[in-house]
Amino acid sequence: MNLKTELKKKILIVVGSTGGHYFPGITLGENIRDQGSDIDVVFAGERKIRNLEIWEKQGLNFVSLEVVKRPGKKILFPFILLQATFALVKNALFISRMKPNLVVGMGSYTSVFVGMAALLMRKPFIVHEQNLVPGLANRVLNFFGAPAAITFKETARFLKNTIHTGLPLRKEMLLANSRPEDFGLLSNRKTVLVLGGSQGASFINNLVISSIPLLKKNHYQFIHIAGKLDYERIKSHYKKEGINGLVLDFSFQMPALMSFADFAIARAGAGTLAELSFRGIPSILIPYRYAGGHQNHNAVWAEKFGCITMEEQNATPETLINSLLLLEKDAKNRRRLFQTALIADTGGNLARYCLEIIGKR
Numbered sequence: 001m002n003l004k005t006e007l008k009k010k011i012l013i014v015v016g017s018t019g020g021h022y023f024p025g026i027t028l029g030e031n032i033r034d035q036g037s038d039i040d041v042v043f044a045g046e047r048k049i050r051n052l053e054i055w056e057k058q059g060l061n062f063v064s065l066e067v068v069k070r071p072g073k074k075i076l077f078p079f080i081l082l083q084a085t086f087a088l089v090k091n092a093l094f095i096s097r098m099k100p101n102l103v104v105g106m107g108s109y110t111s112v113f114v115g116m117a118a119l120l121m122r123k124p125f126i127v128h129e130q131n132l133v134p135g136l137a138n139r140v141l142n143f144f145g146a147p148a149a150i151t152f153k154e155t156a157r158f159l160k161n162t163i164h165t166g167l168p169l170r171k172e173m174l175l176a177n178s179r180p181e182d183f184g185l186l187s188n189r190k191t192v193l194v195l196g197g198s199q200g201a202s203f204i205n206n207l208v209i210s211s212i213p214l215l216k217k218n219h220y221q222f223i224h225i226a227g228k229l230d231y232e233r234i235k236s237h238y239k240k241e242g243i244n245g246l247v248l249d250f251s252f253q254m255p256a257l258m259s260f261a262d263f264a265i266a267r268a269g270a271g272t273l274a275e276l277s278f279r280g281i282p283s284i285l286i287p288y289r290y291a292g293g294h295q296n297h298n299a300v301w302a303e304k305f306g307c308i309t310m311e312e313q314n315a316t317p318e319t320l321i322n323s324l325l326l327l328e329k330d331a332k333n334r335r336r337l338f339q340t341a342l343i344a345d346t347g348g349n350l351a352r353y354c355l356e357i358i359g360k361r
Contacts, residue, residue: 066113275344
């Protein structure tokens with residue numbers, strides 16, 4: 001190994017197992033490389049995401065971590081303690097081997113033990129909190145001394161030592177400017193974007209296809225990201241109903257698709273809200289009820305910026321269509337209001353903060 005390689009500084013970005021966690025992490029890595037070209041960026045996460053197409057597609061360096069999930073109620077405490085100790089030691093050895101100058105935890109339980117190991121070893125470590133109300137993992141790490149970069153300004157009341165950076169927005173989102181015709185859609189119809197998160201959402205899928213018979217068929221068209229499990233079923237339903245739509249299981253072209261969407265029906269994950277608000281797409285939000293209920297708080301916040309929130313238990317085809325009509329009635333004002341939300345990091349704020357910590361600016 002030559003001297004230049006040895007002196008090259010390294011940032012380790014620890015990501016969770018859903019697109020909502022690893023996409024902002026990947027964007028952070030890109031921004032770091034743009035601002036500090038001599039920085040080595042390494043991504044770490046659970047083994048189950050090691051073979052995701054995106055790591056190879058973008059030529060990213062990904063390594064697997066030893067992770068302990070939140071234990072179930074029936075697991076005995078001595079076993080939990082033993083498992084946690086093992087994970088802490090393994091992560092400490094991992095950090096010793098990797099020798100990062102900074103470790104960044106992008107949230108979720110994946111960050112806990114590598115973060116604790118970094119703090120115990122006095123390695124620079126920060127967390128990024130996506131949601132308005134922090135999750136348990138980031139609360140614990142912040143309590144033990146990790147500074148927190150936050151997406152929502154309001155999150156500062158829940159954590160100490162915070163800096164408001166926003167959520168890193170991928171560059172493609174800033175530059176995308178496509179037309180419906182580019183994707184086989186029509187320019188004279190209102191385009192509704194249906195999102196269920198990176199893995200799809202059967203509840204939203206079923207609600208939307210149940211609402212289709214109530215729509216004016218020649219007024220709306222859909223971009224429907226259905227997820228792998230529901231893809232074939234949803235696609236055949238659009239064809240059967242004669243509704244113009246682009247149905248996909250997943251798409252790396254979301255920035256382009258969002259660039260011409262008029263409305264959205266989506267979950268209320270922070271990444272989704274950052275992208276929708278940047279584009280100013282008036283949205284109906286159906287928050288995911290589980291995972292600590294974080295999306296409920298995000299959705300309530302988004303109501304202040306013209307979005308309509310609908311809880312699953314109250315969501316029917318009729319209420320969905322009525323909400324869509326309400327958005328359309330005041331679309332221009334809602335679009336303008338949503339764009340004032342300012343939770344998207346479009347200027348590399350988090351990357352700049354990371355580089356300041358390791359003295360590379």
